[in-house]
Amino acid sequence: MNKNQVTSASTAFPWDHPRFRSWIAVARACQLMQQTLTRALAPLDIKPPHLDILVNLYRFEGITQQELARKLLVGRSNMSMLLPQLEKRGLIERRGDRKDKRVLRLSLTPSGQTLTQEAMAIQTALIEKSLTGAPIEDCLIVAESMERIIGILLAGENDAEE
Amino acid sequence: MNKNQVTSASTAFPWDHPRFRSWIAVARACQLMQQTLTRALAPLDIKPPHLDILVNLYRFEGITQQELARKLLVGRSNMSMLLPQLEKRGLIERRGDRKDKRVLRLSLTPSGQTLTQEAMAIQTALIEKSLTGAPIEDCLIVAESMERIIGILLAGENDAEE
């Protein structure tokens, strides 16, 4: 309709909408944080996806590959590719469940726990550094906004499946 | 210093820190938005990276591959892989600059402009839908926080280079 009509309201382009601009900033910050974290983790010879796995094993001992994949929002096949690497490095263990012979239960080895703590320290330091100057109340608003977005997107996903 | 000191404040784990939790929410929302956008763009046969390129050509006619890569926070080689695809589809044009024979200046073809508008409409709708219920003032706080983070991370990047 009013596509090139830039008379009074000058919101003809997406990047003029506050919500759009806001989200673009979120996406850029995320991308940049990911890259920075990748470099910061290089000395430990792991990458962000590995850290995500390790942290979840740290928190949820005995988790399943399926559950892990769901938490990380990735496909099961991805776990089938990454977990054997970590296992060969002696960071994690995969043991078959007795009751359900399909599932493999995951846990950290002692050296895996150590590495995870080191990596979490790096990540925490990076986040702290990046969010210096951001008041806690702003952080809470950000968290709330993101949780709401996550809820909406997950709901939409389930709708589409059915 | 006080790393394992869990006396009164119970902030022993990263995920107990408000800033950490806040950032994790940001990362998850981003990942989810990316996946949702990927599906929403499927009918147009493009993916988020292509859309990022198209939008920037829409905004900045005659931009260089180098400049584009910098804006998108990706490597030059990535542009060398993606742009020929879009060119073959007749969505963009690459013309050599007369003054500087190294650079290729990028622009959208008419069909590229049409596709870009359609894709931007999809993206805008998705963002609007995801941010319904988020007050504009919260959006502004989010945007501010993210801009600050971007600034800090970019500064750190430049430091590391030198």
Place this chain on the structure above:
DNA sequence: CCGATAATGTTCAATAATGAACAATAAAGT
């Protein structure tokens, strides 16, 4: 003007992530 240095784009090998197809096992319906 000319050699050194920098910038632009391309190519290539390596790595990651995905979805589809598959095998093994469990659960449900009859």
Place this chain on the structure above:
DNA sequence: ACTTTATTGTTCATTATTGAACATTATCGG
């Protein structure tokens, strides 16, 4: 009990992204 359906994990082909090495062209210092 047994057939059907679902779930879990793996494999494979495909695509995306990266960084390093390279060729070409600009720029700078002498």
